[in-house]
Amino acid sequence: MKAPGKMLPKIVGFIFKKPVTVLYPKERLVPPEHLRGKMKFYLDRCISCGLCARDCPSGACTMYELEGKKRPMFDLDYCTFCEQCASSCPKDAIEMTAEFELAHYKKGEAIVK
Numbered sequence: 001m002k003a004p005g006k007m008l009p010k011i012v013g014f015i016f017k018k019p020v021t022v023l024y025p026k027e028r029l030v031p032p033e034h035l036r037g038k039m040k041f042y043l044d045r046c047i048s049c050g051l052c053a054r055d056c057p058s059g060a061c062t063m064y065e066l067e068g069k070k071r072p073m074f075d076l077d078y079c080t081f082c083e084q085c086a087s088s089c090p091k092d093a094i095e096m097t098a099e100f101e102l103a104h105y106k107k108g109e110a111i112v113k
Helices: 008-016 051-055 084-088
Strands: 039-041 061-066 069-075 094-096
Touching: 039 069, 051 061, 051 084, 084 094
Parallel strands: none
Antiparallel strands: 039 094, 061 069
């Protein structure tokens, strides 16, 4: 059995050190420059081609009818934030933002239209 006296100086040393982690709600880190967070959709640029829905690997992007035109709808519950939808869009109607705090209480609340 190891002597408890060997660990005591280390334990006391950790009490007086600055914490390594960030106290999250009070302090927030700046997100990295190329973070792929919640997408932003520009309806006026969309040409209803459906490439975003076709190329989405997780099935988070689906097309729905709006004013007689097909428009994409992004369900963030299923999204992997791979940016494939934005890469596939020929008119740059989809843009990835740095917004990453997407917690919600009920399924279906995190939908981007």
